[in-house]
Amino acid sequence: MQRKSKFSAMILAAAFASVAIFPGHASAGRFSIDINIGLPPAPPPHHSDVVVLDFDQYYVGYHRYLYDADWRLRNAQIEQWHAQDALDDARHHEGEIAVVVEDKEAFVAQFGTRAADSDAAFTAAHAAVARAEADADDARAQLHAYEKRAQGAKDDLEAGRTLHDAAAIEDAQRRIAMNEDAAAKAAADVRAAEARVADFRAAEAAAGQQNEHRAQLIEVQAQLPRLHDDLAVAHDAVFAAQQRLDAAIGAVALALHDRDEALWLLHRDEILSGRAEFASCGFRIDLGVWGGRMPRDPEVVHAYFVHPVGYWVERPVEIQTRLVECDRIVEISRARQIQERHEGAHFREVVEVENHYPVERRREFAERVTVEREHLAAERTERATAAAEHRAPRIPESERVEARATVAKEHAEVRAEAGKERAEVRAEARTEERAKADARADEKARASAAEDHRTAAAPSSHGTPSADDRRSTRDSSRTGGSAPAADSRKPSSKDPRNKPRDGQASIDLSR
Secondary structure, eight states: OHHHHHHHHHHHHHHHHHHHHSOEEEEETTEEEEEOSSSOOOOOOOOOSOOOOOHHHHSOTHHHHHHHHHHHHHHHHHHHHHHHHHHHHHHHHHHHHHHHHHHHHHHHHHHHHHHHHHHHHHHHHHHHHHHHHHHHHHHHHHHHHHHHHHHHHHHHHHHHHHHTOHHHHHHHHHHHHHHHHHHHHHHHHHHHHHHHHHHHHHHHHHHHHGGGGHHHHHHHHHHHHHHHHHHHHHHHHHHHHHHHHHHHHHHHHHHHHHHHHHHHHHSHHHHHHTOOOHHHHSOOOOGGGGTTSOOSOHHHHHHHHSOOHHHHHTOHHHHHHHHHHHTTSHHHHHHHHHHHHHHTHHHHHHHHHHHHSOHHHHHHHHHHHHHHHHHHHHHHHHHHHHHHHTSOOOOOHHHHHHHHHHHHHHHHHHHHHHHHHHHHHHHHHHHHHHHHHHHHHHHHHHHHHHHHHHHHHSOOGGGOOOHHHHHHHHHHHHTTTOSOHHHHTSOGGGSGGGSOBTTBOOOOTTO
């Protein structure tokens, strides 16, 4: 042992001696020893102020758990919004078919009753016509028989007169009178029977005219089974969309729970010590909940801040509130910065979808989730009952009414929008026509003004005064040039000097 220690000491001495003679740099793996004897000291190493955190180096442990939970939460939200849109589309399609089915059923109910009534009336009228015609035939036969008997009595009357048989003549006259009276009654019966036949035929024709929609009724009755099948398929699509939405809500609640759990694990010590802030950990500490002091049991605080999945499933509006308030905390913002670099094109697609659904629309979706879950629960109960009773599921009347109201509202909005567009087009056309009319009026006024200006400014040809100028000169010469031109144009009959004297016209010497 002593010999081995002396040998090791000799080796170390030799090594130090070689280093002293040949200064240099010795390294082994990641560790290095700089030995400089007799050389100036090396400058200190330069450290950059910017520290780039790589995804694989930084997001490990709880940070990686937070990253995955937030990424799943964002994708689950997108699935929820798409499921909500799909449910709206499916319900709209179901409403469209339900409206058509109800219209067809109302048509069948209305004209089916009319058709049944008209069939009964037609059958009764046809039977009455047959009976009236039989009565008319009997009356005609009786009339013919009475006429024959009356004619036979008339023949006997002629024979009795020829034979001068008073008894035969009296009997023949009696029989003639009796048979003619009976024939008259039979003729009245014939006319009455013919009148009844005419009335019954008119009733039969009227009953036949009630069948004008019979062809359309038959066509609609043939379409109803297919429409009921389409309605059942559309209702199944609504149920599938409801299930998809419910699954998406569950995924959102689970991802939100996992994200809160990751935030708790990252900042548990700070929260328990009361030094945590909401901007960093995402939890608001209110000691008043525990009487002003932090509980000693961490699980109590953990249960208060990190809610179970079922809690969020039952409170979709609070999910939206929690998502909005946690979008700007430090850890989430940092995670999303790394998501942008790590996820690439998928991240950009997620951001695009998130921008397409503003906060107001997300809150509207959240407020409707509770109602949709109630509808889903009722639909599951109905389908279970229908399966037990071996029948098709029934569509709730309330759902059909709601779908019909939604479709009617959409149709009214479309009609209102179309009417608004037509009104705007007419208003634009009237404005354009008014502008054109104003432009034409302005152009005409400018042309008239220019013409008046040219007429007033231009002198007459060859320097001679115009006719108006000469007329003005003559009028002014009559009044001695002192009266204005307007006074010179007054009629001169009021001046006694201008009146004719002795049958001669007065002469104006100034001319």
